[in-house]
Amino acid sequence: MRNDAITRDQAKVMGRFDITKALVAKLHKDEAVIGGIGHTNWDLWASGRRPQNFYMLGSMGLAVPIAMGVAIAQPGRKVFALEGDGSVLMQLGALATVANRAVGNLCIVIMDNGTYQITGGQITATGQGADIVAIARGAGIAQAEWARDEGHFAALMDQALVTDGPMLVGVRTDDQKPFGQTERDPPQLRDRFMRGLGVKN
Amino acid sequence: MSVWWQIIRDTLKACEVKLITYVPDNVLNPLLKAIHADDYFNAFVCTREEEAVGIVAGAWMGGMRGVVMMQTSGFATLPNVLASLAVPYQIPVLMVVSERGTLGEFNIGQAMVARTVRPALDAMGIEHHTLTRLDEVAFIVERTVRQAVTTQQPACLILSPLLTGGKAP
Numbered sequence A: 001m002r003n004d005a006i007t008r009d010q011a012k013v014m015g016r017f018d019i020t021k022a023l024v025a026k027l028h029k030d031e032a033v034i035g036g037i038g039h040t041n042w043d044l045w046a047s048g049r050r051p052q053n054f055y056m057l058g059s060m061g062l063a064v065p066i067a068m069g070v071a072i073a074q075p076g077r078k079v080f081a082l083e084g085d086g087s088v089l090m091q092l093g094a095l096a097t098v099a100n101r102a103v104g105n106l107c108i109v110i111m112d113n114g115t116y117q118i119t120g121g122q123i124t125a126t127g128q129g130a131d132i133v134a135i136a137r138g139a140g141i142a143q144a145e146w147a148r149d150e151g152h153f154a155a156l157m158d159q160a161l162v163t164d165g166p167m168l169v170g171v172r173t174d175d176q177k178p179f180g181q182t183e184r185d186p187p188q189l190r191d192r193f194m195r196g197l198g199v200k201n
Numbered sequence B: 001m002s003v004w005w006q007i008i009r010d011t012l013k014a015c016e017v018k019l020i021t022y023v024p025d026n027v028l029n030p031l032l033k034a035i036h037a038d039d040y041f042n043a044f045v046c047t048r049e050e051e052a053v054g055i056v057a058g059a060w061m062g063g064m065r066g067v068v069m070m071q072t073s074g075f076a077t078l079p080n081v082l083a084s085l086a087v088p089y090q091i092p093v094l095m096v097v098s099e100r101g102t103l104g105e106f107n108i109g110q111a112m113v114a115r116t117v118r119p120a121l122d123a124m125g126i127e128h129h130t131l132t133r134l135d136e137v138a139f140i141v142e143r144t145v146r147q148a149v150t151t152q153q154p155a156c157l158i159l160s161p162l163l164t165g166g167k168a169p
Helices: A016-025 A039-046 A063-073 A085-091 A093-101 A132-139 A150-162 A186-196 B004-014 B029-036 B049-061 B079-086 B108-114 B117-123 B134-151
Strands: A032-035 A053-055 A079-084 A106-112 A143-146 A167-172 B017-022 B042-045 B065-071 B094-098 B127-131 B155-159
Touching (some): A032 A063, A063 A106, A085 A106, A093 A132, A106 A132, A150 A167, B017 B049, B049 B079, B117 B127, B117 B155
Parallel strands (some): A032 A079, A106 A167, B017 B042
């Protein structure tokens, strides 16, 4: 753990769509991105369609396991899981599995607004004090950190692209409305993703 | 003749099913041990069956075949992720379920949850077969993997106590 690492309370609340766009703008090597359900996923869709993006339409909580599976199958490709706080709270055990398997090409980004925004803004456990970065460290992901601000988030993503993980980055996000809605055509979403990963021609 | 777990291990290998994610079970233990002892496989324990399904689904999309192994009570936690991920996205998540709850079960909870497995699979339209006879194991496993992959549909193999001996109290 770094000496200058901060807690959830000290992290700046940032724009979810701005953060998503900042991440996507850094992807130049066909990195895969798995978008968990909810506004996290919709903003990923709105940030520009990439064939290496996978958009979930259910199976809440599985962005990290799905990303881990992609990362195991394609060890030469960096894989990002974009997940909300409510979702990751459903599968905290997966963080321990990621740590135990030492999945080096996996980076998890948690968009933490402290609420189940899509169902009406009910408070989550992180909104009541649970610190997902501390939980990740406790699960064994040593490279787990809160993004202090936009500049720090950009630096952490640069680091994620060139260093071995697994890594988890917590981002405090606001409650702005999403900027789009995912297309609801599962076979096509899956097929496009597999072609984007070079699995199908 | 080989025992059931040797045949399943060898048939999965012949079908290029490399990734094994599981939540442990007593009856599955010899199969899991044999898989761990074979470098061909990438096998590891997960904290929940849903997580194991997510990993196998992701690996399939990345070009690697996998199977989730669990007990009947673990399968009962899966309908949501099967109905919202494996089935609609047409991802051939393979499942091996060791059957508790019947033919000498001593735990009423296991007996009740086991009765939900086949109706849940049928409700989701997921192909499933129950393995009861040693001489049928290789054929059913090989054909089930082949059909799942070519039709891009999940499939489930249930290991009956008639095959495995089940769990004694």
